[in-house]
Amino acid sequence: MNNQEVSTGLTGKMFLRFFIAITVFTVGLISLFIGSAYVLSFFTWYQDDFLYRILNLINQNRIAFILTVWVIGFLFIFLYYWRKTLAYIDTVVNASNMLVSNNDEYIYLPAELRQVEERMNSIKQESIRNARLAKEAEQRKNDLLVYLAHDLKTPLTSVIGYITLLRDEQQISPELREKYLAISLNKAERLEDLINEFFEITRFNLTELSPEMSQVNLTRMLEQITYEFNPLFAEKNLTYQLEIEANLEIACDIDKMERVFDNLIRNAINYSYEHSTILIRSTKDEKFVQLHFINHGRTIPQDKLDRIFEQFYRLDTSRATKTGGAGLGLAIAKEIVELHGGTILANSEDEKVEFMVKLPIES
Secondary structure, eight states: OOHHHHHHHHHHHHHHHHHHHHHHHHHHHHHHHHHHHHHHTTSOOOTTOHHHHHHHHHHHTHHHHHHHHHHHHHHHHHHHHHHHHHHHHHHHHHHHGGGGOOSOOOOOOOGGGHHHHHHHHHHHHHHHHHHHHHHHHHHHHHHHHHHHHHHHHHHHHHHHHHHHHHHHOTTOOHHHHHHHHHHHHHHHHHHHHHHHHHHHHHHTOTTTOOOOOEEEEHHHHHHHHHHHTHHHHHHTTOEEEEEOOTTOEEEEOHHHHHHHHHHHHHHHHHTSOTTOEEEEEEEEOSSEEEEEEEEEOOOOOHHHHTTTTSTTOOSSSOTTOTTTTTSOHHHHHHHHHHHTTOEEEEEEOSSEEEEEEEEESOO
16 A cells, blocks of 8 residues: 555544534434523523523524534534644654664554554565665675686686796796797686676676567577587587477567576586587477476585575685686576576485476567
């Protein structure tokens, strides 16, 4: 319930109570006058009786008398509800101070303000949640800077060391020079990979982006992406097997979804045993297509599986390994899949690792 609905509901409730009070008072006043006149008609009155003269005066000006009493009663009722409204306002103002507190203490208001109470507690919980998310975002930004400095320092130090060595050692052999150049190039490429990966966290600020949906042949997309990894497959003596339904189509943001599959296949290559096979297969129902990326490698413990999609989390504790990356790939993949209304899960047992991506067929 939004603020306008709460305000409208409270105003309507107060007006209804005021209207009922005025109606009851008016009916009671008229009934009292008629009833009194009826009862007094059974009495015997004398003209010199003081009470008779008063009652006779009232009877002769009964409309003016009733209106006067009604106006006085209306003012009393109005002032009562006016003061009650001011008391409600004071109560709400005092309770609003609790909105900015970081504790989970529940805000209690009078029963008449139940809707306001619920709305204020909803706002407070949302405020606490937003503050926590902002703090976590700030922490992630700080972590990004720390990890960036740490991950870039190691390969950069190696590049500087080897280049310095090539500059200072004039008598170095051509074979050794070629070896040092190859190592420097490898470290420089590692730097490029890290910079590109850290760039993804800004490029895929998914909380602010909307996917540009278009129809795509998922079968051909996976065939093309997998083919581009042939050099990496050959490097680890891996083979791959595609069991994808022919001409399988879905609606997705092509660039972002390619990033998902790129991350998952790269992850499968990095953590596969040599001379093993990576399997990519699909299943489908009326509304969803599910993709399975399966590789043979060390079983991932459940406690690590629970955190595998967290930003900056890596399976290997060392941040110097080539396979480790910056720990952003799977986090980005999860955000992209969820942006498309899908889910991504991981499972590992019996030296087998499986990632399951479920995507809606239609946008």
